[in-house]
Amino acid sequence: MKKIKKIKIRVNGKVKYISDNYHMSDLVKNLKIPIKKVAIELNQEIIDKKNISKINFKENDTIEIVHFIGGG
Protein backbone atom coordinates (compact mmCIF):
# COMPACT_ATOMS: atom_id res chain seq x y z
CA MET A 1 0.00 0.00 0.00
CA LYS A 2 1.21 3.47 -0.88
CA LYS A 3 2.20 5.42 2.19
CA ILE A 4 0.28 8.70 2.57
CA LYS A 5 2.59 11.65 2.82
CA LYS A 6 1.66 14.77 4.78
CA ILE A 7 2.28 18.12 3.16
CA LYS A 8 2.06 21.64 4.42
CA ILE A 9 -0.20 24.19 2.74
CA ARG A 10 -1.40 27.63 3.73
CA VAL A 11 -5.11 28.49 3.50
CA ASN A 12 -6.09 32.13 4.05
CA GLY A 13 -2.88 32.61 5.99
CA LYS A 14 -3.36 29.56 8.20
CA VAL A 15 -1.05 26.55 8.01
CA LYS A 16 -2.70 23.19 7.37
CA TYR A 17 -1.25 19.72 7.05
CA ILE A 18 -2.97 17.52 4.53
CA SER A 19 -2.32 14.21 2.86
CA ASP A 20 -0.90 14.37 -0.62
CA ASN A 21 -3.98 12.78 -2.16
CA TYR A 22 -6.16 15.60 -0.88
CA HIS A 23 -7.88 17.69 -3.57
CA MET A 24 -9.14 21.25 -3.66
CA SER A 25 -12.68 19.84 -3.60
CA ASP A 26 -11.87 18.06 -0.30
CA LEU A 27 -10.61 21.32 1.17
CA VAL A 28 -13.74 23.19 0.07
CA LYS A 29 -15.96 20.46 1.50
CA ASN A 30 -14.00 20.21 4.72
CA LEU A 31 -14.14 23.96 5.36
CA LYS A 32 -17.84 24.05 4.40
CA ILE A 33 -17.14 26.72 1.80
CA PRO A 34 -20.22 27.80 -0.22
CA ILE A 35 -18.49 27.39 -3.58
CA LYS A 36 -20.89 29.61 -5.52
CA LYS A 37 -20.18 32.54 -3.23
CA VAL A 38 -16.38 32.48 -3.31
CA ALA A 39 -13.36 32.78 -5.57
CA ILE A 40 -10.24 30.70 -5.04
CA GLU A 41 -6.61 31.41 -5.80
CA LEU A 42 -3.84 28.85 -5.81
CA ASN A 43 -0.44 30.50 -5.59
CA GLN A 44 -1.94 33.80 -6.78
CA GLU A 45 -3.58 32.23 -9.83
CA ILE A 46 -7.38 32.13 -9.94
CA ILE A 47 -8.64 28.61 -10.37
CA ASP A 48 -11.67 27.52 -12.34
CA LYS A 49 -14.19 26.37 -9.74
CA LYS A 50 -15.37 23.64 -12.10
CA ASN A 51 -12.01 21.93 -11.82
CA ILE A 52 -11.63 21.75 -8.05
CA SER A 53 -11.88 17.96 -7.95
CA LYS A 54 -8.89 17.73 -10.29
CA ILE A 55 -6.61 20.07 -8.37
CA ASN A 56 -4.27 18.64 -5.76
CA PHE A 57 -1.57 20.28 -3.74
CA LYS A 58 2.18 20.34 -3.35
CA GLU A 59 4.29 21.41 -0.39
CA ASN A 60 3.96 25.13 0.50
CA ASP A 61 1.02 25.83 -1.78
CA THR A 62 -0.80 29.01 -0.83
CA ILE A 63 -4.56 29.11 -1.17
CA GLU A 64 -6.72 32.19 -0.81
CA ILE A 65 -10.49 31.82 -0.58
CA VAL A 66 -12.37 35.11 -0.75
CA HIS A 67 -15.92 36.34 -0.72
CA PHE A 68 -17.85 39.58 -0.50
CA ILE A 69 -18.22 41.36 2.80
CA GLY A 70 -19.56 44.76 3.76
CA GLY A 71 -17.49 47.64 2.42
CA GLY A 72 -17.75 51.23 1.19
Next chain:
Amino acid sequence: MKNEKLIIAKKKFNSRLIVGTGKYKSMSECAKAIKLSGAEIVTVAVRRVNITDKKKPLLMDYIDPKKITYLPNTAGCFNSKEALRTLRLAREIGGWKLVKLEVLGDKQNLFPDMIETLKSTEILAKEGFKVMVYCNDDPLMAKRLENSGADAIMPLAAPIGSGLGIQNKVNIQIIRKQTKLPLIIDAGLGQASDATIAMELGCDGVLVNTAIAKAKKPFEMALAFKNAVISGRQSFQAGRINKYLYGNASSPKTGIIK
Protein backbone atom coordinates in the same frame (compact mmCIF):
# COMPACT_ATOMS: atom_id res chain seq x y z
CA MET B 1 -41.17 65.78 -14.24
CA LYS B 2 -39.40 63.29 -16.46
CA ASN B 3 -37.88 60.65 -14.26
CA GLU B 4 -35.10 59.36 -16.46
CA LYS B 5 -33.06 56.50 -15.21
CA LEU B 6 -29.45 56.36 -14.18
CA ILE B 7 -27.58 54.43 -16.85
CA ILE B 8 -24.20 52.91 -16.06
CA ALA B 9 -22.49 50.68 -18.63
CA LYS B 10 -25.85 50.31 -20.42
CA LYS B 11 -27.58 49.08 -17.26
CA LYS B 12 -30.55 51.12 -16.01
CA PHE B 13 -31.27 52.01 -12.41
CA ASN B 14 -34.19 53.88 -10.86
CA SER B 15 -32.27 55.06 -7.81
CA ARG B 16 -29.41 57.52 -8.03
CA LEU B 17 -28.18 56.67 -4.59
CA ILE B 18 -25.47 54.04 -4.26
CA VAL B 19 -24.70 52.90 -0.74
CA GLY B 20 -21.80 51.15 0.90
CA THR B 21 -22.29 48.09 3.08
CA GLY B 22 -19.44 48.68 5.53
CA LYS B 23 -19.35 49.98 9.11
CA TYR B 24 -22.83 48.80 10.14
CA LYS B 25 -23.39 47.21 13.55
CA SER B 26 -24.80 44.08 11.97
CA MET B 27 -25.72 42.56 8.63
CA SER B 28 -29.41 42.95 9.40
CA GLU B 29 -28.96 46.66 10.19
CA CYS B 30 -27.10 47.05 6.91
CA ALA B 31 -29.81 45.23 4.94
CA LYS B 32 -32.58 47.32 6.46
CA ALA B 33 -30.75 50.60 5.83
CA ILE B 34 -30.22 49.62 2.19
CA LYS B 35 -33.88 48.82 1.79
CA LEU B 36 -34.90 52.18 3.26
CA SER B 37 -32.40 54.05 1.10
CA GLY B 38 -33.97 52.61 -2.04
CA ALA B 39 -30.48 51.97 -3.43
CA GLU B 40 -30.21 49.43 -6.21
CA ILE B 41 -26.41 49.32 -6.23
CA VAL B 42 -24.31 48.55 -3.16
CA THR B 43 -20.55 48.48 -2.85
CA VAL B 44 -18.96 45.39 -1.35
CA ALA B 45 -15.42 44.47 -0.39
CA VAL B 46 -13.49 41.32 -1.30
CA ARG B 47 -11.93 39.66 1.71
CA ARG B 48 -10.77 36.27 2.97
CA VAL B 49 -13.46 33.81 4.02
CA ASN B 50 -13.24 33.20 7.76
CA ILE B 51 -12.21 29.55 7.78
CA THR B 52 -12.19 29.20 11.54
CA ASP B 53 -15.71 30.47 12.16
CA LYS B 54 -17.79 28.63 9.60
CA LYS B 55 -21.07 29.92 10.99
CA LYS B 56 -20.24 33.57 10.43
CA PRO B 57 -23.13 35.24 8.55
CA LEU B 58 -22.58 35.93 4.86
CA LEU B 59 -23.45 39.21 3.19
CA MET B 60 -25.18 37.39 0.35
CA ASP B 61 -27.58 35.82 2.86
CA TYR B 62 -28.78 39.29 3.82
CA ILE B 63 -28.54 41.21 0.56
CA ASP B 64 -29.66 39.22 -2.46
CA PRO B 65 -27.31 39.88 -5.40
CA LYS B 66 -30.13 38.96 -7.75
CA LYS B 67 -32.17 41.90 -6.48
CA ILE B 68 -29.45 44.41 -5.64
CA THR B 69 -26.47 45.03 -7.91
CA TYR B 70 -23.24 44.27 -6.10
CA LEU B 71 -20.46 46.67 -6.95
CA PRO B 72 -17.21 45.03 -5.84
CA ASN B 73 -14.61 47.57 -4.80
CA THR B 74 -10.89 47.57 -4.23
CA ALA B 75 -10.93 49.41 -0.92
CA GLY B 76 -7.70 48.85 0.94
CA CYS B 77 -5.62 48.45 -2.22
CA PHE B 78 -2.59 50.71 -2.47
CA ASN B 79 -1.30 49.79 -5.92
CA SER B 80 -2.50 48.66 -9.30
CA LYS B 81 -1.37 45.06 -8.80
CA GLU B 82 -3.47 44.59 -5.64
CA ALA B 83 -6.48 46.29 -7.21
CA LEU B 84 -6.36 44.15 -10.34
CA ARG B 85 -5.97 40.98 -8.31
CA THR B 86 -8.96 41.93 -6.15
CA LEU B 87 -11.26 42.69 -9.05
CA ARG B 88 -10.30 39.59 -11.00
CA LEU B 89 -11.24 37.59 -7.91
CA ALA B 90 -14.49 39.54 -7.60
CA ARG B 91 -15.36 38.68 -11.18
CA GLU B 92 -14.63 35.03 -10.48
CA ILE B 93 -17.05 34.91 -7.54
CA GLY B 94 -19.97 35.17 -9.89
CA GLY B 95 -19.34 37.03 -13.09
CA TRP B 96 -19.25 40.58 -11.73
CA LYS B 97 -17.96 42.91 -14.42
CA LEU B 98 -19.26 46.18 -13.07
CA VAL B 99 -16.70 47.19 -10.48
CA LYS B 100 -15.52 50.14 -8.46
CA LEU B 101 -11.83 50.85 -8.74
CA GLU B 102 -10.25 52.60 -5.80
CA VAL B 103 -6.47 52.71 -5.51
CA LEU B 104 -5.41 54.61 -2.44
CA GLY B 105 -2.19 56.50 -2.13
CA ASP B 106 -2.02 57.50 1.47
CA LYS B 107 -3.26 55.78 4.62
CA GLN B 108 -4.06 58.99 6.46
CA ASN B 109 -6.13 60.98 4.02
CA LEU B 110 -7.12 58.03 1.81
CA PHE B 111 -6.71 60.13 -1.32
CA PRO B 112 -6.58 58.15 -4.55
CA ASP B 113 -3.25 57.44 -6.20
CA MET B 114 -4.23 58.70 -9.64
CA ILE B 115 -1.23 57.30 -11.50
CA GLU B 116 -1.96 53.78 -10.29
CA THR B 117 -5.69 54.37 -10.79
CA LEU B 118 -5.22 55.44 -14.39
CA LYS B 119 -2.99 52.45 -15.14
CA SER B 120 -5.51 50.06 -13.58
CA THR B 121 -8.48 51.59 -15.44
CA GLU B 122 -6.80 50.99 -18.77
CA ILE B 123 -6.01 47.34 -18.01
CA LEU B 124 -9.44 46.60 -16.54
CA ALA B 125 -11.28 48.18 -19.49
CA LYS B 126 -9.21 46.04 -21.87
CA GLU B 127 -10.12 42.94 -19.86
CA GLY B 128 -13.81 43.70 -20.33
CA PHE B 129 -14.55 45.17 -16.92
CA LYS B 130 -17.01 48.03 -16.57
CA VAL B 131 -15.06 50.35 -14.35
CA MET B 132 -16.46 53.00 -12.08
CA VAL B 133 -13.47 54.97 -10.89
CA TYR B 134 -12.92 56.70 -7.56
CA CYS B 135 -10.79 59.74 -8.29
CA ASN B 136 -9.72 63.21 -7.29
CA ASP B 137 -11.91 66.17 -8.14
CA ASP B 138 -9.43 67.06 -10.89
CA PRO B 139 -10.99 67.75 -14.31
CA LEU B 140 -7.80 66.83 -16.19
CA MET B 141 -7.53 63.47 -14.48
CA ALA B 142 -11.23 62.86 -15.00
CA LYS B 143 -10.68 63.42 -18.73
CA ARG B 144 -7.78 61.00 -18.76
CA LEU B 145 -9.87 58.37 -17.01
CA GLU B 146 -12.59 58.84 -19.58
CA ASN B 147 -10.06 58.36 -22.37
CA SER B 148 -8.76 55.23 -20.65
CA GLY B 149 -12.13 53.51 -20.82
CA ALA B 150 -13.80 54.34 -17.50
CA ASP B 151 -17.56 53.76 -17.36
CA ALA B 152 -18.23 56.25 -14.58
CA ILE B 153 -16.24 59.05 -12.98
CA MET B 154 -16.47 59.13 -9.20
CA PRO B 155 -14.73 62.13 -7.71
CA LEU B 156 -14.48 62.52 -3.97
CA ALA B 157 -16.39 65.25 -2.19
CA ALA B 158 -13.82 65.16 0.62
CA PRO B 159 -11.64 62.44 2.20
CA ILE B 160 -13.37 59.06 2.66
CA GLY B 161 -15.37 58.93 5.88
CA SER B 162 -14.64 62.58 6.72
CA GLY B 163 -18.22 63.82 6.45
CA LEU B 164 -16.98 67.20 5.24
CA GLY B 165 -19.26 67.47 2.21
CA ILE B 166 -18.32 68.83 -1.22
CA GLN B 167 -15.15 70.89 -0.92
CA ASN B 168 -14.68 71.96 -4.50
CA LYS B 169 -17.97 72.65 -6.24
CA VAL B 170 -16.26 74.46 -9.09
CA ASN B 171 -14.20 71.43 -10.09
CA ILE B 172 -17.22 69.17 -9.89
CA GLN B 173 -19.12 71.55 -12.19
CA ILE B 174 -16.21 71.64 -14.65
CA ILE B 175 -16.08 67.84 -14.69
CA ARG B 176 -19.85 67.81 -15.22
CA LYS B 177 -19.57 70.14 -18.21
CA GLN B 178 -16.83 68.13 -19.88
CA THR B 179 -18.14 64.58 -19.54
CA LYS B 180 -21.18 62.66 -20.65
CA LEU B 181 -20.15 59.68 -18.53
CA PRO B 182 -22.09 59.09 -15.33
CA LEU B 183 -20.65 61.43 -12.71
CA ILE B 184 -21.08 60.14 -9.19
CA ILE B 185 -19.86 61.83 -6.05
CA ASP B 186 -18.04 59.25 -3.99
CA ALA B 187 -16.79 59.72 -0.45
CA GLY B 188 -16.83 62.49 2.09
CA LEU B 189 -20.53 63.31 2.39
CA GLY B 190 -21.73 63.94 5.92
CA GLN B 191 -25.44 64.60 5.80
CA ALA B 192 -28.38 64.40 3.45
CA SER B 193 -28.12 67.99 2.23
CA ASP B 194 -24.60 67.25 0.91
CA ALA B 195 -26.21 64.76 -1.47
CA THR B 196 -28.75 67.36 -2.58
CA ILE B 197 -25.91 69.78 -3.37
CA ALA B 198 -24.13 67.11 -5.42
CA MET B 199 -27.27 66.42 -7.41
CA GLU B 200 -27.95 70.14 -7.90
CA LEU B 201 -24.48 70.50 -9.40
CA GLY B 202 -25.66 68.07 -12.07
CA CYS B 203 -24.10 64.87 -10.79
CA ASP B 204 -25.82 61.65 -11.85
CA GLY B 205 -25.67 60.08 -8.44
CA VAL B 206 -23.93 59.85 -5.09
CA LEU B 207 -22.27 57.06 -3.18
CA VAL B 208 -22.65 57.10 0.59
CA ASN B 209 -21.49 54.75 3.30
CA THR B 210 -20.26 56.27 6.56
CA ALA B 211 -22.81 59.10 6.68
CA ILE B 212 -25.60 56.52 6.85
CA ALA B 213 -23.91 53.66 8.69
CA LYS B 214 -22.50 55.86 11.45
CA ALA B 215 -25.42 58.26 11.82
CA LYS B 216 -27.06 58.15 15.25
CA LYS B 217 -30.11 56.69 13.53
CA PRO B 218 -28.95 54.92 10.36
CA PHE B 219 -32.44 54.02 9.16
CA GLU B 220 -33.67 57.59 9.36
CA MET B 221 -30.51 58.82 7.65
CA ALA B 222 -30.92 56.23 4.87
CA LEU B 223 -34.37 57.61 4.21
CA ALA B 224 -33.11 61.20 4.42
CA PHE B 225 -30.44 60.46 1.79
CA LYS B 226 -33.00 58.82 -0.46
CA ASN B 227 -35.18 61.92 -0.35
CA ALA B 228 -32.21 64.27 -0.62
CA VAL B 229 -31.02 62.65 -3.84
CA ILE B 230 -34.49 62.75 -5.38
CA SER B 231 -34.92 66.35 -4.27
CA GLY B 232 -31.54 67.44 -5.60
CA ARG B 233 -32.16 65.82 -8.95
CA GLN B 234 -35.56 67.47 -9.26
CA SER B 235 -34.08 70.82 -8.31
CA PHE B 236 -31.34 70.43 -10.93
CA GLN B 237 -33.83 69.50 -13.63
CA ALA B 238 -36.18 72.31 -12.64
CA GLY B 239 -33.40 74.83 -13.29
CA ARG B 240 -32.43 77.26 -10.60
CA ILE B 241 -32.89 81.06 -10.82
CA ASN B 242 -29.96 83.34 -11.46
CA LYS B 243 -28.22 84.82 -8.47
CA TYR B 244 -28.56 88.57 -7.79
CA LEU B 245 -26.65 90.72 -5.41
CA TYR B 246 -29.67 92.82 -4.41
CA GLY B 247 -33.25 92.19 -3.34
CA ASN B 248 -36.06 91.65 -5.81
CA ALA B 249 -39.56 91.82 -4.27
CA SER B 250 -41.84 88.84 -4.68
CA SER B 251 -45.09 90.81 -4.27
CA PRO B 252 -46.37 93.25 -6.94
CA LYS B 253 -45.22 96.81 -6.48
CA THR B 254 -48.57 98.14 -7.72
CA GLY B 255 -51.84 98.42 -5.79
CA ILE B 256 -50.16 99.12 -2.50
CA ILE B 257 -52.59 100.77 -0.04
CA LYS B 258 -51.92 104.40 0.65
